[in-house]
Each structure stands twice: as structure tokens, then as C-alpha cells.
Amino acid sequence: MTEDTPKPARKRQARGQRRMEQLLDAAAEVFAEKGFKGASTNAVAARAGASPGTLYQFFGNKEELAEALMARYVDRLRAAHGEAFDPALASLPLDELIDRVIDPLIAFDRANPGFPALLADPDLSPELAGAKKPAQNVMFDRLDLIFKTRAPHLEPDQRHRTAEVAVHLFRGLLPLIMGAAEGEELAAVTAETKRALGAYLSSVIG
Amino acid sequence: MTEDTPKPARKRQARGQRRMEQLLDAAAEVFAEKGFKGASTNAVAARAGASPGTLYQFFGNKEELAEALMARYVDRLRAAHGEAFDPALASLPLDELIDRVIDPLIAFDRANPGFPALLADPDLSPELAGAKKPAQNVMFDRLDLIFKTRAPHLEPDQRHRTAEVAVHLFRGLLPLIMGAAEGEELAAVTAETKRALGAYLSSVIG
């Protein structure tokens, strides 16, 4: 068990950082369009205006590319949520609490369509599935914390399950949300999502 | 616009029918394990104990194979649901109605794990996506019909949306259901699914 990281820790230049961002942007698009398996690394490189060799200078293989993309999503999600989340949230009326959590989440998912697409993709390797967990836990942990202060009588067991169900419930309605046209349709689907969440949660945590 | 089907309508022997079933069984397994893109037709043939050439004698290409598999699922689902569905259902108490609809559906999905896996697979071609619709409409149509008699005051628009949300809500919780171990865990997740559905539906259709 050596302590140092096995990575050679290459020095990145500003140009390299920019290239990585371009490649991740391209990967987000192509993955969203074709899925992980269906996307070719050459296509990603081409969309980023780079050559295959350049892509592999920054990402060791296709999986590392997807992992890096997922990691960037998690960072952004945490940032977007950090703003919309404060401890006082737990004492809000349920409807308002849901508004405060769901609205930014929907905005994020619609602004980053590659994120839910990659999350939902079933044919990811075990390593990548591991990289997905943090993304799922971002929501789960926050919810669990809220429930803890809001419904302290709940057994941890049931609290966890409630959080998990709430997350999956939302994820199930996401395709409807992602497919909705901005405007009336989106508003209707959003309202319905909140109604479903609110109905479920109030039946559990009062 | 010719009237006859463009298919040469080859005569199948009993042996051929058996082979097709074997190939579809194998396809269900391999698709469930690797996803549509990740599954190779040679692997499907091998698992069925057949050669690639034999597979392509019955299915013109990989997509037709998946379409045939999906069609077989839809048939089975309709059969399983036809039994559990009768017109009197609409007048039942909501909880009981949900039991009668959800229990056989969960049983079916757990008995045919390839079905939800294939349904959820994102990287299917447009043709295959079209083949998915009947499967989705099996549930949707039944729900819409039930709501029509049960909540006649609902606008068709909102009724459709309610059915769609109910279907997606269930589908969102399916991964939890599919992953649960038979017994206590499955019972808990099933109960939670019914609770979510019941809470949502009673908030819409009273």
C-alpha cells in the first residue's frame, strides 16, 4: 500500500484545459445522441475539432472520458444545488420545499441534457456505474438530511427508502420533463411532477 | 399502393418455430445483460445453440430480432393483463384497484427481466422505438379507460397526462422493484410503489 498516487501527474497548460473542456462538451452531445456504446471516440474528437490522438492525450480511454464528464456534471450539480439549498429549507411548507428543490433541478437537467441521458444509460461498465453513484447521492443525501430534521420520528430505514423512492419517482418523470416543449407543456408536466412528489411525501412524512 | 403484404411469407416448420423461440429466449438474456448495442448477434446465436446463419434465416437483421422479442413481450403482457383486467375494476376502491393492476405487472416484469431492460434502453433505432410504443400503450390505454369511467369530470387532456404520469412514475420505481430481493425487501418496495401511486392518483381523481 504505497501512499503516493500512481498518476504521473502531467502538467497541463491553459490550452490543454481548454481542449479538455471542448472534448467534454463534445462527449456530452454525442453521448446524449447515441448513448455510450453508440458514440465513437473518433466522433467525439471530430465534434470537438480535434484528432483521435488528441483525445487520448487527455483521456486514457473511452470510460475515463465518460467518468470525467460525469464528474463535471456532479460538480455543476453540486454548485447549482448549493445555492438553492440552505438549512432553513427543512422548515418550509412542503409545497414550497418542493418548489425550491425541484425547480433548479429541472432547470439543470434541461440545460444539461447529457446528464440524465448518461445517468439512465444501462450499458455502462462497473467502473462507470461507480462513477454514477456520487451523482445519485447528491440528491439522495440532501433529501435524507431534510427528512431527518423534518420527520425525526421516521426509522432510518424507512427514511432512506423514502428518499430513494422520491429520487426514482422524479427520475421516472424526467423523460416527460425533458421531452416537454418550453412553455405550457413544460409547466403542466412540472406541476404534475410536483403534485406526485407532494402527494407521496405528505403521505409518508405528513 | 399494392394491397398484398410485401413479405414472401415463407412456410415455417415446427422445427423452425422452436428455433425462433430459442433464439428469442437467448436474445432476451443477452440484451438484458449487455444492452441492445452491446449484444452481438453471434453471441445470441451461440447462446441459443445455433449458428449465425441460422439466426439470420429467421430474422433479417439485429433490429428485427429485437422487434420480434418486443412483440412477444407485448403479447405476453396483454395476456397476463387481460386476465387481471375486467370492467368492474373501475368501480373498486382505489387501493384495491392498484393492487389488482400493480401486482400482476410486477410479477410479469420480474418474470421477464428482459422486458423492462429493453424498454428502458435508450440507444434503439427509430424503428425499434416505434416497436416500443405498443408496449407502453398497453398500460396507458387501460389506465385511460379506467380513469374515464372513474373520473368522468376530468378533461381528456388532463386524463391523458395523468395516465402518462402514472405509467412513468411506475417505470421510475421499477429499478427499485427489479433490484429488490424476493421477500421483505420486495414487499417494502412494492408497498412504497403502491403508496406513491395511490397518493398521486387520489390527489387527481379523488
Next chain:
DNA sequence: TTTTAATACGAGCAATCACTCGTCTTTTAA
């Protein structure tokens, strides 16, 4: 029995994909 068609095989083809490597250019460090 003879003939025709359905079933079965599996080596192999053309296309695609993830990834490499030798070479060149640009940037940073000395």
C-alpha cells in the same frame, strides 16, 4: 422414390471501433 423447400452450419467479408505511434508545432523553463 424423387423433388423441392426449409433448416442448419460456420468460415469469412466488409465495415467499424478503440486506441497507438511517429512526427511536427507550440509553449514553457532554463
Next chain:
DNA sequence: TTAAAAGACGAGTGATTGCTCGTATTAAAA
């Protein structure tokens, strides 16, 4: 100014895949 390192390129490689086709076997029709 020069040396070293990072970035960039893209043709090419080995492996895999969907699918074909010539041939052989089995079963049904004549």
C-alpha cells in the same frame, strides 16, 4: 536562445461486429 515538455495530428492496427453464402442435412410435397 535553446532545451524540454505539452499539445496536436491522422494514418494505421488489431480486434470485433453484423451479416453473407456455399454447402450439407432434414422434412414435407409430389
